[in-house]
Amino acid sequence: MTRDELKQKVKHESSMRRVESNIILKIHDTWNVCCEEFRRIFHDPGVIVLFFVAVIAYPLLYNVLYYKNALTEVPVAVVDMDHSTESRKFIHDYHATSEVEVTHMCMSMAEAEDLLKHGVVRGILYIPSDFNNNLASGLKTATLSLFCDMSSFLYMKNVYLGANKVMLQDMYDIQIQRYEAMNMDKELSWAIVQASPYEENVMFVESGGYGHFLIPCVLVLILHQTLIFGISMLTGTAAQENREVFILPGRRRRYSTFRILIGRGLAYFIIYMAMASYTVILVPRLFGLPQVGQVGDILKWMVPFLISTIYFGILLSSFMKERETGMVMLMPSSLIFLFMSGVSWPVLSMPEAWQWVGSFVPYTWGVHSFLHLNSMGATLDTTSYEYIMMWVLSIAYFTASCIVYLLRARRYEKRRLHEQYGEDLTTMERRELDELIHSQEEAEIREMEASLLQAFQSAKKHITRAPDDDAQEDIDTRFDD
Amino acid sequence: MNFKEIFSTIFRVAKREMKIMYYKPLYFYSTIIVFFVSCIFFLSLLHEGATEDMPIAVVDLDQTSISRRLVHELNSTQGVQCDFRCATFEEARIAMQQGEVYAILVIPKHFYSEMLDFKRPTLTFYTNMAYTLAGTTAYKQLLSFANMVSGAFQREVLRKKGLPDQLIMQRIQPITVDGHMLANPTSNYAVYLCSILLPGILGLIVLIITIYTLGMELKWKTSRELMAEAKGNIILALGGKFLPHTILYCMMGISLNLLLFRILQFPMMGDLWTVNVAVVCLVLAMQAMGIVIVGLLPVLRDAISIGALYGMMGFSCSGFTFPVTGMLPAFRGLVNIFPLRHYFRIYSNEALMGNPFVDSLPIFIYLVIFMILPLGVMIRLRNAFINQNYPLK
Helix, strand or coil: CCHHHHHHHHHHHHHHHHCCCHHHHHHHHHHHHHHHHHHHHHCCHHHHHHHHHHHHHHHHHHHHHCCCCCCCCEEEEEEECCCCHHHHHHHHHHHHCCCEEEEEEECCHHHHHHHHHCCCCCEEEEECCCHHHHHHHCCCCEEEEEEECCCCHHHHHHHHHHHHHHHHHHHHHHHHHHHHHCCCCHHHHHHHHCCCCEEEEEECCCCCCHHHHHHHHHHHHHHHHHHHHHHHHHHHHHHHCCCCCCCCCCCCCCCCHHHHHHHHHHHHHHHHHHHHHHHHHHHHHHCCCCCCCCHHHHHHHHHHHHHHHHHHHHHHHCCCCCCCHHHHHHCCHHHHHHHHCCCCCCHHHCCHHHHHHHCCCHHHHHHHHHHHHHHCCCCCCCCHHHHHHHHHHHHHHHHHHHHHHHHHHHHHHHHHHHHHHCCCCCHHHHHHHHHHHHHHHHHHHHHHHHHHHHHHHHHHHHHHHCCCCHHHHHHHHHHHC | CCHHHHHHHHHHHHHHHHHHHHHCHHHHHHHHHHHHHHHHHHHHHCCCCCCCCEEEEEEECCCCHHHHHHHHHHHCCCCEEEEEEECCHHHHHHHHHCCCCCEEEEECCCHHHHHHCCCCCCEEEEEECCCHHHHHHHHHHHHHHHHHHHHHHHHHHHHHHCCCHHHHHHHHCCEEEEEEECCCCCCCHHHHHHHHHHHHHHHHHHHHHHHHHHHHHHHCCCHHHHHHHCCCCHHHHHHHHHHHHHHHHHHHHHHHHHHHHHHCCCCCCCCHHHHHHHHHHHHHHHHHHHHHHHHHCCCHHHHHHHHHHHHHHHHHHCCCCCCHHHCCHHHHHHHHHCHHHHHHHHHHHHHHCCCCHHHHHHHHHHHHHHHHHHHHHHHHHHHHHHHCCCCCC
């Protein structure tokens, strides 16, 4: 043992003894657990990929993927059997909408259908030959037909919305013309045609684009899932290497559950406060996503969201015996959690059982609360229900993890006592014997520490007296004694 | 080596693999159980098929019998449910920010009397697009409601003038649009999402399990034993190893398709067996990608994380939620590295469009290319299996 190592050891032991307060000792333990967890995280490339690479790269990837946000100018084909001014005007207006682009004019329906079936166009507008006649005669309603590709509902939305817009405008024009022909003035005609005009306001996500809807949900999901996978990877690794994660290393005490859980949680929490700030505050700014919420509120949102997710992850992972189990078993859960939260398919259209199950997942409350704060400009007061639910889950999962860890630690302790002291004693006797031996051991350790310190001090004197090569040898021999 | 020997070798390796699968319950849970749960989840979640009765808030500042009747009328429509009658807009806005309602309708003061005076009072509605699907449903319903109000007024005016009802209809609605949604006439969400999401989940499971099984051989240093069983031939080793897996996943994929298209009667314009072949190709392509990932990175701990990132990306890139044409041009080529994208194209070609097999053939070639890719990493993988010179954990 070198001089420095010895010095450090003695310093450490004496500092440990100096700390007499139990609470400070416990905080020290907690901090040690936290540091140990940090060390494990940074020594594990698999976890680094999840905690850092995925959390940094995924938001960028999704933003680039949905950079255009909304779908515009969907190609459509038009089959005009009428060839009248009215039909040409309709086609022209349809083409002018931002939703669609008329790319093909077809002579027959068969031709247009062929284009649709091969994905060249995503919709067909069919104008029958009696279109203008019906409009002019005023006896029959003129009917237009739309055909659309259902492979993505966004195609359908655009093809329909564009046609509806044009149809309404055309309808009003025709009606106004007719009333004007009956010698009514323009204002009165409008008052009859559209007795109550409407004003439509898209609130919160003004663009109404798919990207601006999906990305905030995905950002929260990334935090949630990487945390759970990462934690189950770390816990699984520990279980696999037969390291006991349920008790403090080198300690015999069973009741170290709090220290372990708080210490581990703290490590994840510190890392994820930083990662979440990047994901949900910086990324939306970088890409101009809707963000009307206060940064302070979003920071406050992170706290219960991360805590509940961390202890949800710790609880799940405590049942995993292998490093990869979490990943292999929970992979499809990302999609399930996303749909179960009710951001896409509305909560009220869900079977009640799934609403119930969903309320146990931190993501459900986290994503709603985040949307309210971030996209919809709510304050924490407004979204207090979801916020409180996140705290409830945090406490519930922390308590549940404590119970599981406590039970595991007890089982481990029991097994150890059993192995150490054999069959012929009762549990109580084993424990008493253990206490006795332990107190003896402790006394021995204390004695050893004292002698060590003594040795060190005399060695120090020796060194100051004669700083030569023999000093090192001297210390070594004394230490061996 | 003659055929007989090849077969017996493959059979021996497959037998060894089946023994591993039998003694490790993880295989059973993470394939059959997880997939079964996912199927149950998505099919029951979307069983209604369409969003109905979205809660909206109504701010009725008019408070006349007519405005109340209009609200009642709106309430009875399929799309929305007027759960919140608010006195002020502020109240409604807070309900919307709390996610209680997806839209707000404001009926202005003196609405009815102004309408009678031809003053054209304005109906205002606000929709929440932070929840796209619910917001759009409410928006569509409110739009048709606003048009209905104007139409009803015009009808009354024309009636007073003594026009016959048949002509009035034409007056109010000179043009209609008649929609034909190909293959999915009710725009059923279950049909739209489950047909791709569930095969996608199967693909994801296949990818992760493939990486896992291969990685486990390296991790527990059993790879030399495997190579010995396969007489040192890496292709036979992999072939035998994945034979039981492939059979299992193909059966899962085909029974999924039978469930969707035969039992649940999802639309199928083309040939079901082409889609079944596609699902088999999807399984093989995903296995191939799993082998490629392990081949490039023969460390289980890293390979499985990378595989997860790649697998999840496939859902967004397949283009069934957000079409590929709406993505940046640079990304449009990139989506081709995900087998699910090609499966989706075959599915839409067959089930939705009913195109002949010839049209799907070029897409099948893409999937076959995926299956050839592992040949590139064979030597690397063999060396890793024999030398076991990568970090383990």
